[in-house]
Amino acid sequence: xxxxxxxxxxxxxxxxxxxxxxxxxxxxxxxxxxxxxxxxxxxxxxxxxxxxxxxxxxxxxxxxxxxxxxxxxxxxxxxxxxxxxxxxxxxxxxxxxxxxxxxxxxxxxxxxxxxxxxxxxxxxxxxxxxxxxxxxxxxxxxxxxxxxxxxxxxxxxxxxxxxxxxxxxxxxxxxxxxxxxxxxxxxxxxxxxxxxxxxxxxxxxxxxxxxxxxxxxxxxxxxxxxxxxxxxxxxxxxxxxxxxxxxxxxxxxxxxxxxxxxxxxxxxxxxxxxxxxxxxxxxxxxxxxxxxxxxxxxxxxxxxxxxxxxxxxxxxxxxxxxxxxxxxxxxxxxxxxxxxxxxxxxxxxxxxxxxxxxxxxxxxxxxxxxxxxxxxxxxxxxxxxxxxxxxxxxxxxxxxxxxxxxxxxxxxxxxxxxxxxxxxxxxxxxxxxxxxxxxxxxxxxxxxxxxxxxxxxxxxxxxxxxxxxxxxx
Amino acid sequence: xxxxxxxxxxxxxxxxxxxxxxxxxxxxxxxxxxxxxxxxxxxxxxxxxxxxxxxxxxxxxxxxxxxxxxxxxxxxxxxxxxxxxxxxxxxxxxxxxxxxxxxxxxxxxxxxxxxxxxxxxxxxxxxxxxxxxxxxxxxxxxxxxxxxxxxxxxxxxxxxxxxxxxxxxxxxxxxxxxxxxxxxxxxxxxxxxxxxxxxxxxxxxxxxxxxxxxxxxxxxxxxxxxxxxxxxxxxxxxxxxxxxxxxxxxxxxxxxxxxxxxxxxxxxxxxxxxxxxxxxxxxxxxxxxxxxxxxxxxxxxxxxxxxxxxxxxxxxxxxxxxxxxxxxxxxxxxxxxxxxxxxxxxxxxxxxxxxxxxxxxxxxxxxxxxxxxxxxxxxxxxxxxxxxxxxxxxxxxxxxxxxxxxxxxxxxxxxxxxxxxxxxxxxxxxxxxxxxxxxxxxxxxxxx
Numbered sequence: 001x002x003x004x005x006x007x008x009x010x011x012x013x014x015x016x017x018x019x020x021x022x023x024x025x026x027x028x029x030x031x032x033x034x035x036x037x038x039x040x041x042x043x044x045x046x047x048x049x050x051x052x053x054x055x056x057x058x059x060x061x062x063x064x065x066x067x068x069x070x071x072x073x074x075x076x077x078x079x080x081x082x083x084x085x086x087x088x089x090x091x092x093x094x095x096x097x098x099x100x101x102x103x104x105x106x107x108x109x110x111x112x113x114x115x116x117x118x119x120x121x122x123x124x125x126x127x128x129x130x131x132x133x134x135x136x137x138x139x140x141x142x143x144x145x146x147x148x149x150x151x152x153x154x155x156x157x158x159x160x161x162x163x164x165x166x167x168x169x170x171x172x173x174x175x176x177x178x179x180x181x182x183x184x185x186x187x188x189x190x191x192x193x194x195x196x197x198x199x200x201x202x203x204x205x206x207x208x209x210x211x212x213x214x215x216x217x218x219x220x221x222x223x224x225x226x227x228x229x230x231x232x233x234x235x236x237x238x239x240x241x242x243x244x245x246x247x248x249x250x251x252x253x254x255x256x257x258x259x260x261x262x263x264x265x266x267x268x269x270x271x272x273x274x275x276x277x278x279x280x281x282x283x284x285x286x287x288x289x290x291x292x293x294x295x296x297x298x299x300x301x302x303x304x305x306x307x308x309x310x311x312x313x314x315x316x317x318x319x320x321x322x323x324x325x326x327x328x329x330x331x332x333x334x335x336x337x338x339x340x341x342x343x344x345x346x347x348x349x350x351x352x353x354x355x356x357x358x359x360x361x362x363x364x365x366x367x368x369x370x371x372x373x374x375x376x377x378x379x380x381x382x383x384x385x386x387x388x389x390x391x392x393x394x395x396x397x398x399x400x401x402x403x404x405x406x407x408x409x410x411x412x413x414x415x416x417x418x419x420x421x422x423x424x425x426x427x428x429x430x431x432x433x434x435x436x437x438x439x440x441x442x443x444x445x446x447x448x449x450x451x452x453x454x455x456x457x458x459x460x461x462x463x464x465x466x467x468x469x470x471x472x473x
Numbered sequence: 474x475x476x477x478x479x480x481x482x483x484x485x486x487x488x489x490x491x492x493x494x495x496x497x498x499x500x501x502x503x504x505x506x507x508x509x510x511x512x513x514x515x516x517x518x519x520x521x522x523x524x525x526x527x528x529x530x531x532x533x534x535x536x537x538x539x540x541x542x543x544x545x546x547x548x549x550x551x552x553x554x555x556x557x558x559x560x561x562x563x564x565x566x567x568x569x570x571x572x573x574x575x576x577x578x579x580x581x582x583x584x585x586x587x588x589x590x591x592x593x594x595x596x597x598x599x600x601x602x603x604x605x606x607x608x609x610x611x612x613x614x615x616x617x618x619x620x621x622x623x624x625x626x627x628x629x630x631x632x633x634x635x636x637x638x639x640x641x642x643x644x645x646x647x648x649x650x651x652x653x654x655x656x657x658x659x660x661x662x663x664x665x666x667x668x669x670x671x672x673x674x675x676x677x678x679x680x681x682x683x684x685x686x687x688x689x690x691x692x693x694x695x696x697x698x699x700x701x702x703x704x705x706x707x708x709x710x711x712x713x714x715x716x717x718x719x720x721x722x723x724x725x726x727x728x729x730x731x732x733x734x735x736x737x738x739x740x741x742x743x744x745x746x747x748x749x750x751x752x753x754x755x756x757x758x759x760x761x762x763x764x765x766x767x768x769x770x771x772x773x774x775x776x777x778x779x780x781x782x783x784x785x786x787x788x789x790x791x792x793x794x795x796x797x798x799x800x801x802x803x804x805x806x807x808x809x810x811x812x813x814x815x816x817x818x819x820x821x822x823x824x825x826x827x828x829x830x831x832x833x834x835x836x837x838x839x840x841x842x843x844x845x846x847x848x849x850x851x852x853x854x855x856x857x858x859x860x861x862x863x864x865x866x867x868x869x870x871x872x873x874x875x876x877x878x879x880x881x882x883x884x885x886x887x888x889x890x891x892x893x894x895x896x897x898x899x900x901x902x903x904x905x906x907x908x909x910x911x912x913x914x915x916x917x918x919x920x921x
């Protein structure tokens with residue numbers, strides 16, 4: 001269960017990040033330089049706490065690894081051998097650890113960019129994302145298990161370190177590109193921003209609705225859960241020697257999700273094609289936009305409420321007989337953690353764009369000039385591009401030595417390649433006449449979603465193998 | 474006609490289009506499970522004729538080796554080559570072209586420029602601060618032009634990256650077409666010279682290595698729950714007509730053997746039914762004992778006792794693996810007792826006989842599973858990786874910067890100095906550098 005010591009440090013740093021977030025927002029409203037300094041200092045303190053937590057976690061994993069080794073071999077380790085076994089399990093080898101570690105990367109990069117470019121909104125977005133990642137991590141399994149032989153390689157260190165910085169730099173670059181779009185008032189009309197945010201949310205809602213499942217059955221499906229010994233265990237059955245989780249309709253959400261999806265797409269289409277005014281949405285447009293945000297907020301609240309309070313779920317006996325842990329079944333936040341993450345991203349982008357729509361002038365004058373934003377995004381993406389190349393090559397070398405093939409096109413590898421190609425596209429688009437500026441900024445924003453798909457989407461099995469198990473309920 | 478085709482392949486727009494298509498195609502490859510065979514995909518898509526024909530036409534079971542993905546990669550390669558052919562000479566000329574003095578017309582083309590007025594001695598100092606001690610210079614009457622540049626070959630970094638990518642693409646294609654990828658199963662203390670290869674269409678065949686690989690020993694260490702901790706094989710390679718092994722190596726999961734272009738990876742293992750060998754540590758009560766490795770039912774004389782391992786139990790009532798030991802009196806078994814793998818001190822603490830027996834492990838005969846690969850293009854791919862990072866380093870760390878200065882007499886016996894700077898990348902950093910230099914001049918002279 002919860003590893004006490006590293007857990008304490010992670011809680012402390014999450015608290016520090018939340019505090020820093022508030023300070024950054026306060027600085028946005030009240031222009032006092034000490035607020036910014038305090039925010040940066042608090043973030044740095046949080047980062048130190050998280051570093052200590054990671055070291056602690058590494059030592060906890062080391063102890064597990066040594067114990068497993070000694071029990072297996074009946075040898076007593078000492079000296080250099082002890083050290084080698086002790087450090088071979090770095091704190092980024094399961095999903096919980098990877099999430100915490102990715103959050104670490106995001107904070108490092110955002111802190112550097114805050115000091116270097118002083119883009120006010122970048123740290124706010126990055127800290128929001130960090131807190132979201134911490135929230136998701138707290139709902140994942142945090143037990144330490146001994147590493148399997150294939151993961152015991154020195155390549156894993158440089159591979160994962162590069163990946164976390166690359167993903168973080170790409171994420172921060174995406175935020176900066178988004179600000180570029182906010183700032184480029186002569187090239188990007190407000191209505192395009194609004195329709196962009198709405199289409200994006202609409203697409204994310206279609207993902208939440210599992211594609212066609214929502215449209216054919218009007219049901220929003222989440223995993224069924226049972227609480228055993230204070231832990232939530234996913235309920236499911238075994239098909240072809242593989243565990244397939246059982247999905248059950250979350251009450252009341254389906255119609256609301258459908259409504260939100262239609263609302264997003266409809267309003268987006270109206271903004272894009274119906275609205276003639278280039279520079280302002282008008283009070284009707286603005287009102288509808290915030291109404292759409294409110295519907296999405298209500299959706300989010302209802303999903304959370306369902307996760308917290310839906311306890312007794314019963315199924316017809318012909319369905320329930322094959323399912324593994326027997327009743328009582330319930331829903332929990334764990335039954336749709338990732339959906340909540342996707343929903344939070346949709347909501348945050350809608351709210352961010354909404355603020356620009358409502359207060360365009362004050363947001364724009366708080367942003368640095370277009371050339372600074374473009375240069376900052378370019379630098380971040382150069383880092384991301386280079387480090388993604390490191391990830392790909394070290395991954396290839398590692399696979400070559402571990403499995404005898406350097407490249408096998410499995411979804412994880414392909415995902416990393418796609419991220420790298422996207423950044424290659426960005427770098428080339430900056431040199432192409434019609435794409436430089438707005439076009440490349442849009443590509444930079446897309447980079448964030450490509451990272452999400454390539455990193456989490458693959459880890460969580462949205463693609464290939466996992467895809468079938470997700471939809472087959 | 475040729476010019477039009479060449480121009481088409483030179484455009485950056487084509488690059489953007491190809492990259493977008495590659496990303497889309499790769500996403501498609503992620504959605505369709507690439508580990509399933511065509512037959513399995515067809516069985517899934519049975520009900521939909523459109524899906525079936527799409528599967529067959531676009532080879533969706535093997536997107537990354539399909540004809541259209543190959544075309545995209547080929548287009549990218551052609552695009553890269555054409556771009557290099559078009560741009561490299563121009564850049565080469567630009568690097569080597571003679572410098573032009575900073576006259577009024579040239580000045581129009583600069584973003585970073587400034588004119589200052591200062592005394593002649595200050596001007597001299599300022600010029601050397603701006604263009605270094607040994608600038609190139611030209612005189613035109615009383616006007617003097619200076620020029621210096623640095624890192625001009627940094628411009629070639631991008632081409633190193635592109636050549637590296639071409640190498641990787643070529644090497645990867647070659648290794649896909651010419652590679653051998655198979656498995657060998659060798660029982661302990663025997664050898665083989667044939668690899669089972671999965672050929673085109675899933676048809677298997679045997680590939681003759683031309684030399685023999687022997688496995689002299691296989692060792693497996695497990696966690697307490699029986700899952701593998703580590704496994705390794707001792708391999709020896711025998712060439713035809715030689716009695717001595719030419720290579721000996723112990724291979725582990727991350728540590729393969731390479732010989733004549735083939736690489737042998739430890740991939741799996743299988744227990745062979747048959748003999749167990751038991752590892753026991755036996756010594757007088759309370760003393761450190763010696764280790765014995767014996768087959769089952771072989772008698773051992775230790776101190777005044779004759780013992781023999783009779784039977785191996787995988788899990789003795791939840792206590793884990795155990796061995797039944799029989800103590801002999803002459804030829805007949807007198808008593809028997811169990812010793813446990815997970816409790817090495819059990820015998821000395823619980824039974825307290827004249828000798829202590831502890832059960833160290835079982836050495837079972839195994840058949841080692843080795844995966845054999847030969848990828849001829851692999852060294853090209855790895856060379857490509859190296860060149861890629863070299864190119865990145867050159868492109869990002871060696872920024873081509875040119876500095877131009879014009880110095881001419883102004884009124885009142887003062888000098889009018891104009892400075893301009895151009896750089897290939899990092900405009901912000903170079904701008905900072907420029908304004909720092911200008912500030913030096915302003916501190917001494919009067920800015921205009």
